Amino acid sequence: MIREKKLEEEKALKFKYKAKEIPKAVKSNKYEKLMKEMEQRRMEAKKLAVAKIKATEAPFNFYERDKEDQMKKK
Numbered sequence: 001m002i003r004e005k006k007l008e009e010e011k012a013l014k015f016k017y018k019a020k021e022i023p024k025a026v027k028s029n030k031y032e033k034l035m036k037e038m039e040q041r042r043m044e045a046k047k048l049a050v051a052k053i054k055a056t057e058a059p060f061n062f063y064e065r066d067k068e069d070q071m072k073k074k
Helices: 002-014 030-056 061-073
Strands: none
Touching: none
16 A cells, blocks of 8 residues: 555656647737727727717807908908
8 A cells, every 4th residue: 555655656746747838819919909999999989979060060150250250350
C-alpha cells in the first residue's frame, strides 16, 4: 500500500502540464471594433437629428424682417 502511494506520488510529480494555445477569438480586438461601431452609430444618429431639426425648423417672422433691415443699412 505504501509502495502504491509512492508510485502515485512519483507519477503525479513527473506529470508535466502543458499550456493550451490561446484561442484566436481572444486575440481579436472585438471590444475596439464594437466601440467603433457604436461611435459610428452615434455620429449617424446625431447627423440625422440635426438634419431633421433643420428641415422642420422655421425662423420667426421678425428674423427675416431684421435681416432685411440690416441689408438695407449696408
